[in-house]
Amino acid sequence: MIYEEIMYGVKCDRCHEIYENSDGCTVSSDKYDMEEEACENDWQEIDGRHYCPDCYTRDENDEDKIIVKPLIHYSFFKFQSLVNQLTGCHHRMSQDDTHFILRNNYCYKRMDNPRLAILREIIPDFTLEYKVPEKQSGKPYEHEIIRIPKDFKHAI
Numbered sequence: 452m453i454y455e456e457i458m459y460g461v462k463c464d465r466c467h468e469i470y471e472n473s474d475g476c477t478v479s480s481d482k483y484d485m486e487e488e489a490c491e492n493d494w495q496e497i498d499g500r501h502y503c504p505d506c507y508t509r510d511e512n513d514e515d516k517i518i519v520k521p522l523i524h525y526s527f528f529k530f531q532s533l534v535n536q537l538t539g540c541h542h543r544m545s546q547d548d549t550h551f552i553l554r555n556n557y558c559y560k561r562m563d564n565p566r567l568a569i570l571r572e573i574i575p576d577f578t579l580e581y582k583v584p585e586k587q588s589g590k591p592y593e594h595e596i597i598r599i600p601k602d603f604k605h606a607i
């Protein structure tokens with residue numbers, strides 16, 4: 452029998468990262484299950500919005516005071532969805548102090564110049580790196596890593 456059920460998950464209002472628990476699960480049929488779990492794992496709920504650990508800091512003088520990082524320009528999300536479309540692979544986003552990082556650990560085909568040219572029309576100054584994993588099984592693949600400076604310039 453096939454049945455349909457509504458599931459609920461938690462997405463970061465700033466970077467759109469989806470909360471995933473230690474079992475690799477992102478949704479639950481209980482509306483508040485994932486929210487509760489996320490908040491036990493350093494996510495924050497502020498005025499009905501949710502923020503992952505990468506998207507806020509704490510006030511130096513008041514540990515309880517949460518400071519949400521500045522909004523990310525929408526052209527970044529356009530860039531990210533185009534990366535996924537052009538490669539046919541989901542790229543996970545992470546951040547360090549200076550860069551947004553889009554990463555696909557199982558890249559079987561490098562991006563060619565025409566695709567890169569399309570991406571550079573949205574955000575010109577990203578870097579692309581391919582790394583051979585230490586161990587791999589089956590068909591050879593690489594890690595595909597795209598770094599975008601946090602103060603990126605955008606064409607649109």
Ligand SMILES: [Zn+2]
Nearest residue numbers: 463466503506
């Ligand atoms: Zn986030």
